[in-house]
Every structure is written in structure tokens, then in C-alpha cells.
Amino acid sequence: MKLLIIEDDINLANTLARGLTKQGFNCEKAHDSHNALLVAKTFLPTHILLDMKLADDNGLTLISPLRNILPNSHLVLLTGFASIATAVEAMRLGANDYLTKPVDMLTLVKALKGVSDAISDLPVDPATTVMSTERLQWEHIQQVLHSNQGNVSATARQLNMHRRTLQRKLQKKPVQK
Template sequence: MRLLIIEDDESLASTLSRRLTKQGFICNVAHTSQQALVLAEQITPTHLLLDMKLADENGMALLTPLRGLLPQCHIVLLTGFASIATAVEAMRLGANDYLTKPVDMPTLVNALCPNTDLPTEVVSASDTVMSAERLEWEHIQQVLHCNQGNISATARQLNMHRRTLQRKLQKKPVKR
């Protein structure tokens, strides 16, 4: 199983590659859309993990050319900002699955290889299920990071009053 990971965050790409190698994949990594298309043609992966946001590019724009190059490839789109509209659009453009970050390894492996019994890392149930408070905190942190720490812009994007956001940011993150 040859897997091409298309992710602009080098540390996340490296972590995914290490973990998925343990699951039996032969992993290759691309950090830009140009690298992705070249590698896809060279290695003809059987599976593809595509980030929706690649620096200033939209990963969904790669779905059509990748599907043209790799008609039999199983493509999973990863995103930090999920919506029903983007999920529908991703499937229409050729993605086989659509997952929201953060994603646990069993869910990711199952999305990459549905209906197979691949061995997955031993993970306790408490590690795979996050509380709603933890998910909210992580989402706020992602949006804050995307807005380069700008509280007002983050509050507007989250449709939240700025003071409410400041109070939430002062709290310590809840345990997973």
C-alpha cells in the first residue's frame, strides 16, 4: 500500500508518515501541490491523504487532477475547518472520505482502508474520544492560529463576542 501524504505542515506530515508506516503503508510526503502532482505521477500511490489547506492553496483544487492521474486511488481529504458544503464538494470532486482534524489513528486508518482489518495501534477508548469542551478549545486554538493571534478577527470568525473568547482563552485546556 503506497500512500502519498500531501500536507504543508512538515511536522504533522512527518508524524503522520511515521504512524502510518507502522500501520503497513509505504509513505511519501509532498508539501506543495506541484510536488504532489509530480510524486503522484512517479509513484502511483494506492492511497492518498490530502490536506484541504496547503499554505495559500486549496487542496480541493488538486482533487480533479489527482483523480485524473490516479482513478483507482483511495483519496481522503483532511481539514481543520469542516462544513457540510465542503464535504459534499470534496466528494463530488473525487474524494472517497472527508475527515476533520484532529483525527485519531484508528479513524484515519479506517478511512484510508475501509472494510479491511488492518492492525491499528492499541489505543484506549478515553484516548480516542474527546470531550466537547476539548474539541471547542482545540478549534478555538486553530482559528486563533490562522488569524495570527488576532483576538478580534478570531471572535468574528467564530461568531462570538470578543470578551467571551478572551474568557475562554484564559481557561486551561480541558483534558481529552
């Protein structure tokens, strides 16, 4: 299975590629809209993992061009800014699934393989699915904080969270797995 990961956060893209390679995917990465279309034309992936927010671009605008190039690829939109409106729009444009960050590896693999939650016998490496949702949230907050050079106000805006709430979360010790 060939997977194209379209994610502007290079660290997250690398982490996803490592984890999904362990799950049997041959991964290529693109970090912007232009490169995503070029890689899609040359790599011809069977699966696409698309971030909704790509720097100044919107991943929703990439769904139709990707569908024109790869009409049979399984496309999953991944977002940290979920809403019913964007989920409906993503499906209308041709996404097969819509997931919110942070996402655990089991859910991600199931979505990429197009498997419903009723099926639980997927061969997924348990070492990659151990992290709790609290730990994933902590990791995501740290990642966004780092991308904002430690600016708590900018991070709170990006996470759509009140600044004081974010400060309280940052004062707590990180959750172990």
C-alpha cells in the first residue's frame, strides 16, 4: 500500500510516516500543495493522508485535484480544527474519512484501510497504539507551542482554547503514555 502524507508540520509528517511504515505502508511525504500534486502524479499512492491546514493553504482545496489525478485512492482528511461544516464539505469533495488530531494509530490505520470500528481484528502493532488520549493531547499542545516559539497566546488561539486554560494544562506534569 502506497501512502502519500500531506502535512506541513515536518516533525508530525515524519512521525506519521514512521508509525505507518510499521503498519505496512510505503510512505512518501509532501509539505505543501504544489509538492503534494507533483508527488501524487509520480508516486501514484493508493492512500492519501491530507492535513486540512497546510501553512497558508486549506487542504480542502486539494481534494478535487487529488481526486482528478487519483480517483480510486482512499483519502483521509486529518485536522486539528474539526467542525461539522468542514467534515460535510470534505466528504462532499471526495474524502473517504475525516479524523481530528490528535489521533491514535489504531484509528488512523482503520480509517486509511477503510475499516469500520466494528472490525477489531486488524493486524496493528500494539506498541504504536499505547499512548493515551491525555498524552496525545499533551504532545499536540507541546507541538503547537513549539511551532509558535513558546508564545502561549498564539498557541491558545491556534488551539481554539482560552489562554488561562492552556496555562493550567501547561503547568501540569506530562501524562505518561
